[in-house]
Amino acid sequence: DYRFRSDDQMFGFSAYQSYSFFEGNKTTAGFDFQRFGGKAWNKYPGEADNVNLADVHLNNEAVYLNLQQSLPGNELTLNGGIRLDHHEINGSEWIPQLGLSYNPASSTVLKAIVSKGFRNPTIREMYMFPPQNPDLKPERLWNYELSYLQTLFNNQLSVGVNLFYIKGDNMIQVAIADGRPLNINSGKVENRGVELSSVWQATQSLRFSANYSYLDMTYKILAAPEHKLYVSGNYTKERWNFSSGMQYIGNLYTTIGPEPQKERFLLWNARIHYKALEWLNIFLRGENLLGQEYEINAGYPMPGATVFGGLQVHF
Numbered sequence: 404d405y406r407f408r409s410d411d412q413m414f415g416f417s418a419y420q421s422y423s424f425f426e427g428n429k430t431t432a433g434f435d436f437q438r439f440g441g442k443a444w445n446k447y448p449g450e451a452d453n454v455n456l457a458d459v460h461l462n463n464e465a466v467y468l469n470l471q472q473s474l475p476g477n478e479l480t481l482n483g484g485i486r487l488d489h490h491e492i493n494g495s496e497w498i499p500q501l502g503l504s505y506n507p508a509s510s511t512v513l514k515a516i517v518s519k520g521f522r523n524p525t526i527r528e529m530y531m532f533p534p535q536n537p538d539l540k541p542e543r544l545w546n547y548e549l550s551y552l553q554t555l556f557n558n559q560l561s562v563g564v565n566l567f568y569i570k571g572d573n574m575i576q577v578a579i580a581d582g583r584p585l586n587i588n589s590g591k592v593e594n595r596g597v598e599l600s601s602v603w604q605a606t607q608s609l610r611f612s613a614n615y616s617y618l619d620m621t622y623k624i625l626a627a628p629e630h631k632l633y634v635s636g637n638y639t640k641e642r643w644n645f646s647s648g649m650q651y652i653g654n655l656y657t658t659i660g661p662e663p664q665k666e667r668f669l670l671w672n673a674r675i676h677y678k679a680l681e682w683l684n685i686f687l688r689g690e691n692l693l694g695q696e697y698e699i700n701a702g703y704p705m706p707g708a709t710v711f712g713g714l715q716v717h718f
Contacts, residue, residue: 411441412460427473435465443531457530462491463523480504490523493541512552520544524575524586534577534584544571544592558604565598593621610637623663626699629654644676657701668697684715 419433440460444453469484482502489495500518507513524539550565574590600614613634618627635648650670658664671692677685687710694708 406446407443408446409441409443413437413439415439427475427477429471431467431469431471433467435463435467437463439463440526456532457526459526459530461526464489478506480506488521490541493523496521496541510554510558512550514548514550514552516546516548516550518546520546520571528575528586534586536586539575539586540573540588542571542573542575542588544569560604561600561602563598563600565600567594567596567598569594591622592624594624594627595619608639611635612637623656623659625656625659627656628652642678644678645674646676647671647673652697655699657698664701666697666699668695669693670695682717684717685712686715687712 415435415437417433417435419431421429421431423429438460442458443456445456446453465486465488467484467486469482471480471482473480480503482500482504484500486498486500487495488498498519498521500516502516502518503514505513521544522542524541527535529535529537529539547568548565549567550563552561552563554561569592571592572590573588574592575586575588576590577584578587578589579585580587596616596618598614598616600612602610602612604610611634614632616631618629618631620627620629630651630653632651633648635646637644637646639645648671650672651668652670653667655666656663657666670690673689673692675687679685689708689710691706691708692710696704696707698704
């Protein structure tokens with residue numbers, strides 16, 4: 404018998420300076436530093452039998468420059484930035500971003516964004532627990548977005564549309580190597596889709612919101628649903644707050660491969676919140692009240708209907 408133990412450490416700081424060189428301009432330069440890591444081991448009754456899982460500390464530094472320029476009339480705003488990220492193991496990475504925002508009216512916003520993203524593998528993925536792999540490389544992708552936001556009826560109603568396209572490689576996935584699972588950089592991602600959103604402030608106390616997303620995946624991804632719909636309502640009366648939401652998930656892959664498995668389910672959550680005193684809140688929350696049986700990752704069933712409550716004390 405053993406018990407897992409860990410001694411984790413994280414330290415970091417940021418410094419930046421913004422300056423306006425001329426009208427409508429905002430220029431920001433900055434520096435980030437982060438040191439993270441620790442030691443993890445399995446502790447057995449006999450100290451000599453302890454098994455070290457990981458003992459590593461890594462540094463990550465970055466410098467960045469961001470330029471924002473609003474043109475006369477403030478209808479058009481340009482935004483561009485560049486970041487140089489240096490990882491102690493994976494080296495340096497340039498990360499550019501370019502954006503455009505157009506406001507033809509106070510109630511209308513159009514945006515376009517092109518950006519690069521990347522993610523260094525975590526210490527867990529590299530060093531701790533099977534399927535760890537110390538030779539993992541960073542994930543990289545490019546993201547392209549077009550969005551439209553419109554407010555109506557004196558800002559009581561807002562509707563939004565977002566179109567996106569993502570393409571990347573080196574995605575970290577679990578594969579079978581020599582009969583055992585192993586984290587490898589074999590995955591590719593190429594997604595396109597649309598997101599719709601709406602918020603209606605029916606009265607000062609009552610608000611409804613809804614959003615829907617459709618995702619088309621060239622390469623299937625675990626736990627990424629093809630359809631996702633969420634509808635919610637929120638009502639506030641003096642010290643009381645009531646909220647409830649329904650979420651539909653369709654065609655969510657729990658396993659991928661020659662015989663992929665998909666899930667679809669409907670979840671209903673609700674919450675009651677009462678502000679008893681300035682420093683004391685009482686709440687009651689219910690999750691999966693329809694008692695749906697579903698999995699997000701194959702082999703790990705999610706909880707059934709759950710009701711719990713508690714107190715929140717503010718000092």
